[in-house]
Amino acid sequence: MDKKQRIILTMLELVVEQGVNATPMSQVAKDANVAVGTIYHYFENKNQIIEEIYSMISKDFGVVLMANLPEGSFKEKYQAMWLNLYNYFVGNPLAFKFMEFVGVPPIINQEIRQRAVKHFANVRDFMLAGILNKDLRNVDLRLLMQISFGTAVSAVRLKSKNELPMTEKQLQDAVDIAWDSVKYKPV
Amino acid sequence: MDKKQRIILTMLELVVEQGVNATPMSQVAKDANVAVGTIYHYFENKNQIIEEIYSMISKDFGVVLMANLPEGSFKEKYQAMWLNLYNYFVGNPLAFKFMEFVGVPPIINQEIRQRAVKHFANVRDFMLAGILNKDLRNVDLRLLMQISFGTAVSAVRLKSKNELPMTEKQLQDAVDIAWDSVKYKPV
Amino acid sequence: MDKKQRIILTMLELVVEQGVNATPMSQVAKDANVAVGTIYHYFENKNQIIEEIYSMISKDFGVVLMANLPEGSFKEKYQAMWLNLYNYFVGNPLAFKFMEFVGVPPIINQEIRQRAVKHFANVRDFMLAGILNKDLRNVDLRLLMQISFGTAVSAVRLKSKNELPMTEKQLQDAVDIAWDSVKYKPV
Amino acid sequence: MDKKQRIILTMLELVVEQGVNATPMSQVAKDANVAVGTIYHYFENKNQIIEEIYSMISKDFGVVLMANLPEGSFKEKYQAMWLNLYNYFVGNPLAFKFMEFVGVPPIINQEIRQRAVKHFANVRDFMLAGILNKDLRNVDLRLLMQISFGTAVSAVRLKSKNELPMTEKQLQDAVDIAWDSVKYKPV
DNA sequence: TATGAATGAGTCTTCATTCAT
């Protein structure tokens, strides 16, 4: 693995455990087995590494969410997407913790956040189509997206804190809840 | 207002804006109009102030959530509780931002978090009764609580980031979604 | 002597010997017998100490130059002033070296230099009167001042580099040269 | 232009603007369009480049000063020499600033300075002859040389700082002053 | 109670120099 990659991964690991400020560059250098100066060869400064991690995960994210959606009803597609999100975070606990505790203001600023939004364009389109086709509730799109994201994160959180084992059954419950919260409701 | 209170509120304000590490004690002292040494009369160290803020808000929380619940159906009570949560955070943006960005690990450790849980005992009881009475879905209690909390926070977030104005209608939509996600569902 | 004064004098000594950049704050702290942090209690940053030294010497300067001028002819006054300058620098070799090697751009910027000019207002007035009274050559005032300053500095330099012992006779020669260079010359 | 020359000129430019310490080798490399390593092919280290610049200018100097001296009286020759010095510095502002602000101790050490003195042997001879022939004042040779250098530098300084436009008339005044300061004076 | 001068360990960052290619 090349040095830049090693630096990024080391920073991710340490920062998730200790927080950005409790992670000195010297420790990153040591753990990544490079000289301190080398880090500055690849990155402008400490925060740029954090931002690069944030962008990396955000980008992953947009791709993973819409991957391998099944042919079939909108409901099936939605649930698959929800599970993609759930599985990604459960499978990448570092990414999850990073987004929860590190990838927030004021560490990550408005500008960087905005730039990440574009990765979600396809998710947005998918949800919008759902509303228009009366598969989803006729409420504001952003509310629907935020809620969907929220239910998945709630499930991941319980799992990652070991508050719930998330058995097959429990996961199914969570998916059901998520779907019931957004599915079309006649007036 | 006495000095201790002034220190706490100043710290809350600054920490929400700048982050814990970008908020030097000297600035807190200056903004709170006390000497640095005075802060150390009232608090052991910097982190203790953060923890005290966390405890303060957590305590508020348990009280506010269950305040003024209407007589009537479980649904009405639940929705009132949900709105209590929503309104508290919208009305106290500093508290919201603090809990989102500051009151998280590793700044707030496991122990302090656990201690805060007790303030939610009554909420827990209320939800548990809902499940037993078949007012709520028969799924794990923690999942139900986390989801409820999650939907409310989603709504607050949209409002506080000005992504949604949260009109009467939009708020009603959010409450409906929240209720639909947890209400009893016959098998 | 108080700490601030000790810091200034230590910095002056070290900086004259080693140059600004070869003088670490840690050494200043050590030699002045204070903690590094203490320096930053009294000064914004390293450069501010340098600027303060510069201002201090500049101020001294304007006063010393015009001190104890004898009653008598303009010539006598001028020569006394010239000797004041010479003696000040010979008696304060640190000040001399500082002004020669440290108190120059880009270390000392335009703004600080300008601010120091006001200390020379009385010197300026004195020279101007000399021109108007036909005691001094009728040439641009700034040229006359610069030349006067230049001849004195030339003498100090020879003395301070031990290239010349500057005996009574040699000093008298220098004063004569200085006077001859600026005295009135009929057309 | 070959690489070595490009490195020297780039360093000269940057160092005059920013100071030695504010001029990283990496910037020199970039501006000179060579690799950092290449610089170390041609020079031992950073300081050696500075010293080479110093020697280069010093050498130029000795030559320029005595160039094209007119046949005629000593006075005419002296004034031509003085103007040579003046014109060289006014025409080469980089050289002037370098000698003023960079080519000084402790950056340029005693040894390098001594070595440069030999370039002035002919100037020295010229002035000495002036004294012996009673064209110049009978004072210490070094004083005479230093003063001559000083008056010229004073003039250049006024010009280069734009404090004086140095019109034909003003320049003539300066030359006159210089000559009056050193010319023979019967006892 | 209250003060704020003093401390110094610890941080990020820079940059001259080296060396494998």
Added chain:
DNA sequence: CATGAATGAAGACTCATTCAT
């Protein structure tokens, strides 16, 4: 000859905390 990635020592500066008053 030329490159530029890699190094790590060294520097300026910050800031939580202490303590004499």
